[in-house]
Amino acid sequence: MKLHSIALLICSIFLLSACQEEAEKQPVKKDPPTTEVDDNPVEQETMPIEKIKEMALYSWEVVDGEHTAELYLVEDEEKPLAFYLAEVDGAHGVLQEQLAKDLENVSVNFDESSFQQYTFGDKTMITWIAPDGVDDGILTMWSYTDGKMRQVTFDDEQQLSITGDQVKFIEDHYLQTYIYHNDGQKGIGWFYTTWQWNAANHSFTTYDTTQYVRDDAYGWESGEYHAKLWHEHEAEYIAFPHITLTNDFAESVKKGMLLENTIHLGKSIDEVLNQSPDYLNHDYYEGGLYYAFPGGSSYFYDEQTRKITFITLNGGMVTNDIDSIISIFGKPVDSGYDDIEVSNYTIFHVGDYRLKVDSDESGKVTGFWLATQQWYVE
Secondary structure, X not given: OEHHHHHHHHHHHHHHOOOOOHHHOOOOOOOOOOOOOOOOOOOOXXXXXXXXXXXXXXXXXXXXXXXXXXXXXXXXXXXXXEEEEEEOOOOEEXXXXXXXXXXXXXXXXXXXXXXXXXXXXXXXXXXXXXXXXXXXXXXXEEEEEOOEEEEEEEOOEOOEXXXXXXOEEEOOOEEEEEEEEOOOOOOOEEEEEEEEEEOOOOXXXXXXXXXEEOOOXXXXXXXXXXXXXXXXXXXXXXXXXXXXXXXXXXXXXXXXXXXXXXXXXXXXXXXXXXXXXXXXXXXXXXXXXXXXXXXXXXEEEOOOOXXXXXXXXXXXXXXXXXXXXXXXXXXXXXXXXXXXXXXXXEEEEEOOEEEEEEXXXXXXXXXXXXXXXXXXXX
């Protein structure tokens, strides 16, 4: 198989598809938080747990590290919207007045609004998405932190406009959302934002943005394709640069692996499917069958032996430029510009394997392609 054909295929898939010695430090054990209950009934209102459960519309188990509590949404005549937080097996719940205030500017409709519960690192996030038009919504988010529910902000804003009813929490550090614009002012298409978590001020801040707009080449087709996969596959997200490759990456490549250190060249594709059954695509192209998976990886395999012959990775996942890749692997055996793929390429010999790295005119890495020396054909 010609490498440029494979690279062109994978590109089309992507278009369409500081330090301290810890041993010297003594660990500080933090006492688990408890649900805050003030002895002054004027400042904090409580309700018997039996009554809360009778009146609850929704309930969630919320976690902060090793501590677990229960959150209830109660609706009654005196308080149309009230949240109570209770210890597990506790006798009373504590009114969370701030949560109701957080939703004062949001149109609340219990039949249409969407609550979701997520695990993010060692804590629970609760999201509320209130309808705002046909497909859009207003996102409000809280986490259980230090014994109480705290609102999460987005670039210092209390609510966030999104499209759809999903958000993606990624690797305990990031959140991804998108909004579709069709008014033409910002361009017609899909606008994705990846947010980075800041635990110190309990907020998400913009980390990366990606857009697929009609005026760009393949923008509309790519936007539809990625939005479909984003909604259909929980683990799928739009690639963003958050992984910095080091010399350890060279050691992985010597073993026939890219980022996923359990999947290597020569492994049975059936083992991969048993390990990760939620694949994005399965197709055939110029002599090779492949599976594409969430997270930007694809695996080609031999139809007879079912052994993996080629591994690819979306370069949009890494922060490295091509110069830093060269500093890891040393002098390349070949480099140039591919008119068909419309990108620069740099090829390295790494043990028994060949690694091809694509990059754009600015030096940003756009893709990795790993194959055996014997299988690789110039």
